[in-house]
Amino acid sequence: MSGAPGLLARRWRLGLALVATTLLVSGCAMLPADFERQPSSAIAASAETTLGRIAKASSPDPDLSGFRLMPGGDFALDTRLQLARRAERTLDVQYYQIENDETGRYFLRALRDAALRGVRVRLLMDDLYTSGEDELLLALAATPNLELRLFNPFPAGRGSLLQRFSSSLFDFDRVNRRMHNKLFIADGAMAVAGGRNIGNQYFTQTAGANFLDIDTFVAGALVKRLGSLFDLFWNSPYVRPIGTVVASPLPPAELQQRFEQATGPANTPAPRPPAPNDVLGYAPLGPALKDGARLDLIWTLAEAYADAPDRVVGKTASYGGVPLLDVDSVRYNVIEQMRRSRSEVTLVSPYLIPGKAGLEVMREIRGRGVRISVVTNSLAATDEPVVHTGYRRYRPDMLRLGVEIYELSSARTKRSVRLGLFGSQVGRLHAKSAIFDRRALFLGSMNFDPRSDTHNTEIGLFIASPEMAQQVLKLLEVLKQQGAYRVRFAEGGEKLEWVTSEDGADQVLTVEPDSKLWDRLMLELLAPLAPESLL
Template sequence: MKLANIFLILIYVYNIVSVLILIFVKRSDTRVIFAWLIVFLFLPYIGFIFYFLIGSKYKMRVMSKKYGMSEIEEKHNKALDKQIYDISADKIKFKEIETEKFRDLIILNSKNAMSYFTQNNNVELLISAQENFSHIFEDIKNATKSVEVLYYIFRAKDNVGKEFISLLIDKANQGVKVTLIYDGIGSLHTHMRDFKGLKKAGGHVYRFLPSIVRSVLLVNYRLHRKLVIVDGKIAYTGGINVGDEYFGLKKINKPWRDTTIRLTGDSVLSLQTRFWTDLVFLQNQNFRKKKKAKFMVDEKVLNSFYSPIEEGNLGVQILSSGPSSRNDTIKDAYVKMITSAKKYLYIQTPYFVPDKTILESLRLAAACGVDVRIMLPGIPDKKPIYAITLLNVAKLLNDGVKVYLHSGFLHAKTIVIDDQVSTVGTANIDIRSFSLNYETNAFIYNNEFAIKCRDIFLDDIKDCTIFNAEIYSKRGLWKKVYESIWRFIAPIA
């Protein structure tokens, strides 16, 4: 037998093995399995290569274990285990009586996402890039110890990027410890040389993933978090990245509507720990030898888990998820929020490509009389995903779910229920955010803050048009074909 034939047979066997693993070992969502089976069917000799590059999450779990920093997580988990016991045993008194109704959600997030529940927080809602960066830049100017920045998109050549870097250089020159992380795929046109001045001033800059080879092999995984932490006391997270488009300065998706939050109090330490863990993951990969990065963690800071900061009275949990997570933690929390809603459920998301669990949860919530409303962009940035988004929400219209299309590009990722619980963060309602991206969301248990989220949603409706079954039925034949094609690809896109 010729060598070429043997090679083709081996490749085909690898394809069969990949299919068997996908079906019997991975136990993935059936839509994901079906999408990959189509890939293997039409690309029988190279399908397994695509699966290795963008389908399997096993390699990310191995890397997280190899390059992680167990010391940070062990100290965090020790405090968390005690808190889970205290909450389950009814030993923790909630500052708001209504929070008691969501004890099961808090316990779920604690166990599922290893998320510490704190009650001494203030959270400020910011609904534009102008408002967001005005606060961030002011806080950075007042920084005395450290500034830690992590963005999926950091456009260093845009006006806001230049201003951001200039400010970080000033702080680094003042002796403030400055650390910046950006995602290499999200910030495709940003390069290390753009931060030359910052590094010269003593700042530290890291790219996810640092190795070009790993960036190719792990191209499907994105560090989609957005974090700014100042002096370990103030933190920001939400949907806004560093780029001029977030100010509505680019015609293609103007106007731009987004949401972030500014946090102070105990919850900042959870975000600080998240940043440290991501930082160590990248630091360790920079060492060619089998030598882990020497990353010192201040014991006094970690001990503050046991010593609450008297900052405010809002309950907050910080949830993180990613391809190395055991469960789709943020998705699970979303499902629990949906099923917990009794009066209303308001959702803002730029992309809506959920799995069957979320679709059924929304359908059942509406069937139970819950006022379910979903707000989406009226101007898409990714037409294939937008087509699938409209297809998915169209399935819910006959169940009583109300859908609104914003006049511009809506990039906010928020959910609020019953004037009691809300979440603001980086995760979209799609399979990519739930399973493939590294995300961070804040879950806030507070009546006053939830009402603010509710009122902003209702105010945003003024800039929306209603999307209904009649409008959707008028789409042309080409759009129907287009949707059908992308419907199969969406679960792995």
């Protein structure tokens, strides 16, 4: 989920928006009449492109996929920009949120520049966070070779989130369902996937609250599968070209001039270059791509899944009226990997609400002696405070099962020297990952909560690599030691304690760490107003 500012821009906007709309709405806006759809398909990798040649030369086996984890925001942003600059045929780009800040505008300009070089650019955005950005996006869409489509668009109220929900009261179940996927594919040969949206705070480009997140660079066999998953959404009936949702009275030339001004150096400075090496010891990919060198990647077997766009209308597979398991959903495959685990499972999610079903899975595998460790945000670190009310309902149950719980501390990450991901900036967890038996890794856009389970669409990669699993576990170990609290029951009871180790001695807190009394009081007031199904 995004960290966009404002209470209604957070996940708990849904409950408040319902109250507001009952006062504001006398009717319900509708999308314009249907239009002629123009389907298109991903372009396969080819040795005729530079990226295609590098990918082929780097691969030891056509059935394997190559990966490089990118926990550092500067590396993750630079990799996307390098791919955009070097693409020769096609860019397929899919994001839940692209913020109108320096990073977001610079990213959009890189896509525009690629289109002007003759690259076919297909940009798919969820429509939730495009409020007030219609002119910028229409200007981008006026670029030759670039098409911008919106997933599940709002029919009216384009200026603000409140107006959007106010105009869709009787269509609330539809507009509450969003595309949370994040995917970037260049020339059908290389890709970036993971948990990051596009904005300053996702790439440590701001002095304020930055997110701890993780992406992976991908080459090889899996990229074709990722292209087919992109096509599934791009050609979906729930996707519309932006021009069929909103129009501008300005001619294309003037729109393009406004885009040039908004994204030019005066308003959109270039991001700082990446460091010489990231926390895993990798150098930036740019020089290797420039030289055409063989890429140093981890090659292994992998699979990718995405939830069906049909979630927009609540459609699920059934036979004779009986719901069937959605074996292609991200959640189903994460749960199956948990059930197949024999020794340990580590879950990483900024918004963690296991629900009764998730709790039963934990109980099942704990009954077989499987160790479970979870890493999530503390109250002070989360950007979704009402979601924390859902999480804390399950915190005692997880502890009773013997689940190890670690909560990220903004204050501790700020002080940590070893983490090195935030410097003096405030850290918030945004990564979505799972490690199974230290041998396999899930990485994607899915949070472990009801919204990702039933309302949002998600994408996830399942990578059979002990080496990558160990890399993530090492990052988490540093995070646990220097950036988190371990939650436990106090001796002889079930009162919660938050424990850290400072200078070799345990320090124990008995209230939510780093939080103010007002924060805790607000949480108590909001908890009854937060239905779990909407979190």
